[in-house]
Amino acid sequence: MNALVNCNRGVEVAYGADQFTATLAQAYSNFFERETFIFPVSTGTAGNGLALGAITPPYGTIFCHESAHIVTTEAGAPEFYSGGGRMTLLAGEHHKISPAVLEDGLRRHGIGNVHHMAVSAFSLTQATEAGVVYELDELHALSEIAHAAGMKVHLDGARLANAIVRLGVTPAEMTWKAGVDILTFGTIKNGTMNAEAVITFDPEIAKVLSVMHKRAGHLCSKMRYMSVQLLSYLEDDLWLRNALQANWNAEHIAGVLRPCAGVELVHPVHINEVFAILPASLLEALRNKDIHLRPWNFGSKGQGVRIVMSYCDSTEQIQRFEQACREHGPSEASSLRVHR
Structure with missing residues (x-):
């Protein structure tokens, strides 16, 4: 917020020719340890659409x-x-794609078959929609298979920052060193107001993006307001501190839930998300503490909740959650362990 206020002075050249946007590429090149081409957008949906449109x-x-x-x-x-590309859908536990599943999907689809859609792009989410991370060796293996098939x-x-701190790796190791050609760099979920970015390390893809970025309406006249958010996100490792805190808060809440009677954690807790099935009595206890959780459908497992923790969750909120869980009571197995 301070960065937004501080850039709101004087007169700047429009459409990304301002002094703040001028430093953006170098800041992110330093962050990723190689030449980086960055295109600010206002939403993750726009970022994913542009990124995939540029390579499909x-x-x-x-x-x-x-x-x-x-x-x-x-x-x-x-x-x-x-402009008409399609999706080829693959399965995998915790919303992860394994190298074997990708290879099988390519084999069944057929590479170079004129009767089928051309194999063009492979997209993965880090961390996944289930809040689970791909390890670096998995990223390398998947990228090698995709590149061998001619895909970007x-x-x-x-939630890339949350995944990076979970694995304790560098942004470079998580991205281009693991074979990533282009990414949607999410920052809004970790602190910015309305700034995300499409980032590529390939100058040829960047040429395509520069045209698509404008044509899609994302070359903002007052680009400095987006650029300063992306710049301040990196300053003094703000991105890192926020992600560490959010992840810690989620693991803390998961630790509070695990001993509770009738609770099932559906996915491993790797980042700042907790997916759980809670008994009605616990949901009622939480509502009585003015804590309302988002319902989440787990298919055959039934209805549960999704809990997304933040770097700015208050101690008071977390204490109310803990109190509700204590009042609900531990499971029988937990009680026995404590008694013993």
């Missing part, structure tokens, strides 16, 4: 998980930005 022709297909955000919750943005690799990084 109208006759191309994007391989991705069947539960990927680009499939379930973005209203066909990748198909729109690519896209990373949906809506």
